[in-house]
Amino acid sequence: MIKIGILGYGNLGRGVECAVKQNPDMELAAVFTRRNPADVKILTEGASICSISEVPDWKDRIDVMILCGGSATDLPEQTPAYAELFHVVDSFDTHARIPEHFANVDKASKKGGKVGIISVGWDPGMFSLNRLYASAVLPKGQDYTFWGKGVSQGHSDAVRRVEGVKDAKQYTVPVDAALEAVRKGDNPTLSTRQKHTRECFVVLEEGADAAKVEKEIKTMPNYFADYDTTVHFISQEELDRDHGGIPHGGFVLYSGKTGWEEENSHLIEYRLKLDSNPEFTASVLAAYARAAYRLGAEGVSGCKTVFDIAPAYLSQKDGETLRASLL
Amino acid sequence: MIKIGILGYGNLGRGVECAVKQNPDMELAAVFTRRNPADVKILTEGASICSISEVPDWKDRIDVMILCGGSATDLPEQTPAYAELFHVVDSFDTHARIPEHFANVDKASKKGGKVGIISVGWDPGMFSLNRLYASAVLPKGQDYTFWGKGVSQGHSDAVRRVEGVKDAKQYTVPVDAALEAVRKGDNPTLSTRQKHTRECFVVLEEGADAAKVEKEIKTMPNYFADYDTTVHFISQEELDRDHGGIPHGGFVLYSGKTGWEEENSHLIEYRLKLDSNPEFTASVLAAYARAAYRLGAEGVSGCKTVFDIAPAYLSQKDGETLRASLL
Numbered sequence: 001m002i003k004i005g006i007l008g009y010g011n012l013g014r015g016v017e018c019a020v021k022q023n024p025d026m027e028l029a030a031v032f033t034r035r036n037p038a039d040v041k042i043l044t045e046g047a048s049i050c051s052i053s054e055v056p057d058w059k060d061r062i063d064v065m066i067l068c069g070g071s072a073t074d075l076p077e078q079t080p081a082y083a084e085l086f087h088v089v090d091s092f093d094t095h096a097r098i099p100e101h102f103a104n105v106d107k108a109s110k111k112g113g114k115v116g117i118i119s120v121g122w123d124p125g126m127f128s129l130n131r132l133y134a135s136a137v138l139p140k141g142q143d144y145t146f147w148g149k150g151v152s153q154g155h156s157d158a159v160r161r162v163e164g165v166k167d168a169k170q171y172t173v174p175v176d177a178a179l180e181a182v183r184k185g186d187n188p189t190l191s192t193r194q195k196h197t198r199e200c201f202v203v204l205e206e207g208a209d210a211a212k213v214e215k216e217i218k219t220m221p222n223y224f225a226d227y228d229t230t231v232h233f234i235s236q237e238e239l240d241r242d243h244g245g246i247p248h249g250g251f252v253l254y255s256g257k258t259g260w261e262e263e264n265s266h267l268i269e270y271r272l273k274l275d276s277n278p279e280f281t282a283s284v285l286a287a288y289a290r291a292a293y294r295l296g297a298e299g300v301s302g303c304k305t306v307f308d309i310a311p312a313y314l315s316q317k318d319g320e321t322l323r324a325s326l327l
Numbered sequence: 328m329i330k331i332g333i334l335g336y337g338n339l340g341r342g343v344e345c346a347v348k349q350n351p352d353m354e355l356a357a358v359f360t361r362r363n364p365a366d367v368k369i370l371t372e373g374a375s376i377c378s379i380s381e382v383p384d385w386k387d388r389i390d391v392m393i394l395c396g397g398s399a400t401d402l403p404e405q406t407p408a409y410a411e412l413f414h415v416v417d418s419f420d421t422h423a424r425i426p427e428h429f430a431n432v433d434k435a436s437k438k439g440g441k442v443g444i445i446s447v448g449w450d451p452g453m454f455s456l457n458r459l460y461a462s463a464v465l466p467k468g469q470d471y472t473f474w475g476k477g478v479s480q481g482h483s484d485a486v487r488r489v490e491g492v493k494d495a496k497q498y499t500v501p502v503d504a505a506l507e508a509v510r511k512g513d514n515p516t517l518s519t520r521q522k523h524t525r526e527c528f529v530v531l532e533e534g535a536d537a538a539k540v541e542k543e544i545k546t547m548p549n550y551f552a553d554y555d556t557t558v559h560f561i562s563q564e565e566l567d568r569d570h571g572g573i574p575h576g577g578f579v580l581y582s583g584k585t586g587w588e589e590e591n592s593h594l595i596e597y598r599l600k601l602d603s604n605p606e607f608t609a610s611v612l613a614a615y616a617r618a619a620y621r622l623g624a625e626g627v628s629g630c631k632t633v634f635d636i637a638p639a640y641l642s643q644k645d646g647e648t649l650r651a652s653l654l
Binding site for chain 2: 015017021022043098099102119124126128129131132133135137138139183265266267268270271272273274275276279282284287290305306309310311314315316319323326327
């Protein structure tokens with residue numbers, strides 16, 4: 001049994017707990033929280049709930065620590081800090097800081113003789129894998145990534161910070177015409193506005209000025225100004241009833257050419273349609289926790305990404321069974 | 328430079344030649360043929376055309392031999408025979424015989440200190456990878472593979488063997504309703520007939536009985552009897568003009584559940600739409616030739632499949648560049 005620790009018990013941490021339940025070769029040893037452990041209820045019978053300060057005491061009782069904090073401030077500190085004690089897996093997704101994070105985790109993992117796998121999930125993660133496989137197979141080609149339809153947490157937060165907004169959800173929506181142009185093999189150059197639209201469902205504070213709120217959202221730099229944005233005003237009841245989920249997904253399309261004169265076209269399309277963004281991400285983390293454990297058992301150490309892990313390490317099945325059942 | 332040899336110069340071998348041209352870290356050293364080398368013309372300037380009997384003389388001048396023969400009789404003999412001399416890559420696709428082929432290639436590769444990668448292409452190959460990744464990430468789920476729309480060589484040959492048929496092409500076509508049922512998350516149980524239809528374009532011999540030919544095709548056991556088959560009679564001119572290509576492709580769909588009570592559904596869809604089946608397969612072979620070469624340089628030996636190869640080995644780019652550009 002692979003003994004799993006979860007650090008951080010928000011949506012992602014709860015998703016990992018559910019994923020561990022689906023993997024019979026794993027067991028949840030403990031959940032670590034910054035809150036008072038007495039205030040935290042988990043779903044798994046027999047697993048411990050501990051303060052984050054107790055993590056080092058679990059060095060010999062946890063094989064893989066899955067880090068479920070945020071990329072902005074938690075993971076840059078936590079992953080390197082714990083990579084020396086355990087095999088670790090995280091979903092670090094601040095693209096510009098990946099080289100720095102990789103170097104920090106690599107140093108700590110090697111010092112502890114452990115494996116650290118960073119930037120695991122679906123983007124970065126499964127989408128990255130598809131970009132890599134497609135571009136390696138068809139060097140003459142171009143990739144396109146579309147996100148959605150799905151809830152963007154960051155954009156929802158941005159809308160909620162607007163004066164007069166009581167609550168809000170924001171959906172990122174890929175533009176069908178852009179998807180179709182790529183599928184046709186046109187290799188179009190697409191602007192930000194041509195690829196995605198943004199749709200906001202907003203609950204106003206009592207007495208707020210709807211027109212003013214809408215204008216402020218639509219012109220918000222970085223978040224909305226470069227997109228065609230739709231704003232719907234609804235009641236809190238409607239928001240809770242119709243927009244309570246955290247769906248997401250998207251597309252990686254790759255259009256490439258082969259032939260002596262590049263006369264033949266090929267389209268590779270990978271699509272995810274997810275009811276729950278955090279639960280899917282958590283499921284990817286669990287599969288890579290297995291890989292970390294197995295690589296560690298082989299004496300490997302240091303920082304890895306999804307690019308560095310042979311697919312067979314993710315599966316419960318052995319090589320012979322995989323070749324017989326899935327090849 | 329990775330020095331590539333091609334054994335067998337049919338559609339697949341020519342596809343490998345084109346793929347090598349697209350990969351600046353590879354060069355084609357020689358093509359080996361069972362025909363008289365003087366009768367074979369290739370596209371690459373400077374590459375040799377040799378008789379298959381000369382293969383052993385190239386032991387030190389070729390890094391990776393890409394075997395482009397058929398799975399029925401060529402590859403079971405050739406891959407193990409040459410795996411001791413070179414790193415080898417093949418597209419062996421007789422599913423039931425993979426364990427035996429794996430064992431034979433493994434023995435020869437290990438004896439020669441070489442890497443042999445078998446069953447490379449899109450199915451087996453890229454489709455297999457998608458079945459593996461999806462099932463590892465979502466253990467509670469089911470995969471569905473659909474082929475087409477595309478030309479099946481085996482079925483086209485079977486139609487051509489019918490008395491009264493002068494020439495023919497057969498397309499395998501996935502059934503839209505079945506695809507949609509899987510996409511909806513219904514996890515349907517689908518019969519052979521429900522998943523694919525078969526469409527034949529047939530040129531009759533002069534004086535042949537069309538009704539008799541059509542009946543013989545539609546009732547042919549193994550090939551057509553279990554499918555809804557459509558037969559179109561056309562002229563040789565129309566066949567040559569409209570059905571000269573070798574397109575193919577298909578879908579791997581995976582429908583899975585997450586959540587404590589499996590309350591959330593997820594759909595993973597991978598689609599290929601290929602103008603040229605052999606050129607795409609050849610492009611996958613070339614990428615895995617790079618992996619074989621690199622693994623060999625690390626001292627690895629023995630038989631591998633796509634499941635055993637970390638994705639980074641396929642790319643021309645180094646780890647740092649991959650993390651910066653594709654992660």
